[in-house]
Amino acid sequence: MSHRNVVTTGPWLLAAIVGLSGCTNASLEGGSAAAHPLPGQNGAISAAPLNQTAADLLPAEVRSKGTLLVGTDPTFPPYEFYAEDNKTVTGWDADFARALGETLGLEVKMIPATFDTILPGVGSQKYDVGISGFNVTAERKKNADFATYMNSGSGLAVKQGNPKNLALDAMKLCGTKIGGEKGTSQGIETLPAFSKQCMDAGRPPIDIQLFPSQHEANLALTSGRVDGVLSGDIGMAYASKLSGGSFELAPGTGWDPTAVGIAMPKGSPLTKAVVAAVEALVASDTYTSINAKYGIPDSVKVSADQVDAGATR
Template sequence: MLTRRRSLALLAAATSGALVSGRALALEAFDFSPEQPGRVRAARDEEAIRLIAKDARFAQDGVFTVANNGGRFPFGGYATDTKTIIGSEPDIAQLVADALGRKLEIVPVSWSDWPLGVVSGKYDAVISNVTVTEQRKEKFDFSTYRKDLLGFYVRKDNPIVIREPRDVAGLRVIVSAGTNQEQILLRWNDQNVKAGLKPVEFQYHDDDVALYLSIESGRADAYLGPNALLGFKAAQEGKTRLAGNFSGGWPVLAEIAVTTRKGAGLAEAITHALNTQIKNGHYAQALARWNLSAEAIEESRTNPPGLPRT
């Protein structure tokens, strides 16, 4: 995870010129300033506002208060002023706030604290890479805005293409222990072995430096992880590329959503606001700013089927 300390270290290195020239140029493709002049803004959406329930209560008058776990780019991290949270999730929050005719306030929270904060009404919503699950739907309403994708990333000059389980047969794949992606890769491997194909060679690394050295040196063929995070790093450094991606809930569709308290009366309005932005192109622009176009959805949905209980 990109913690605040690591985020600030990266930004300090970028601004001080400590990074090599190629990486510095890549970093310039992303705006880490607190002003965010390129952030896409939306017009007031009267129909979305009409869909806000009559008894809906916001945490603050005239404000859309959004919780965000600002610890990792491209989702959310600290700008060069070390205090302003920026990233793809704040950009989505801004579009929704604008559409609802409200000022946006982003509140940094730990991952473990957002559920109680949303349920209690301290925050109107959390926009922080939250996946829709059937268990979460018991307490929360959802308005989807992005696919939850995993990605296989390989060395930039590696021609491997991975579209289905058989494509990983015999490969040396790095994956993090105890993660959803590890469980999926284990199922793929079991399927391949039963079909008489070569097994995957699983590799585990606790250190990111060692992990990427394994990819770059050819000691590993691919790294399987969250597409958004790995794609952001690939865009920054230009050393790896996407070889294939699939749903984080494989074989079930997994989606990321704006999360509000169940029955708060905001979900339908937020869903409509998002669909307006999808239709007018602002949504696509917001994702493209953070290299997340691959995770775009065609339509926002309220409370779609979520990942099943395990």
């Protein structure tokens, strides 16, 4: 699946490339990160105005605290990754979270976590919200509310040249080793469903390999321990551009577009305020400028009337 600073080249970039693809500096063209300009490297973001209507919906304890604690997994550029100080979480989701705070009159604090621990942390109120590219699935909606801010499909990364002729099609993956990140919808729903299709057809199942972070999943691909990695299509497309020729996207990219949203505890008193703020944001210049900064295509945008699809109102 998520994501304050203007992105610059430097140590963060090399770390991001490793996190994306498992490459070393030497694997890049000319051995230099500068050979691979990044979306988000430059670009101003319009400040989001305070939306008093949304701010008035905040629970009293959040308003008095003045801070929104956001759980995120900073291993998935361009949505969330570390800045050059190796401490600050930056990227699309981080910029959107900051804009959410501006809309609600709150300071935002991004708290790094492994992806599979964020939703439990939201449920236990360790975090106020989770912003880390969460697909809004029926299973997740049993335990969380969501405010949708994007639609995105899945993409399958494979070794350059696609030597095994893989595609994002269950019958093309039978008997192969496919990686993913723990806790993702691709890892816990899509790949098991594909594997079942294989077995139902009398073919060998998919050997599903799930890793604690997207960094480790991509590293497994570049080192040959898996045949492919299934994740969000925009993130994997971004990874392929930075991989120094290590991997590419297989046919079928953009499979099954799904709502992506901010996670909140089920039935949370915070939900109405966040939904109202996101409705204002997706209709604003701020949303447009964040997408432009990171090269996010118009096809993933949502309108205000799509925001509360995952919410309990």
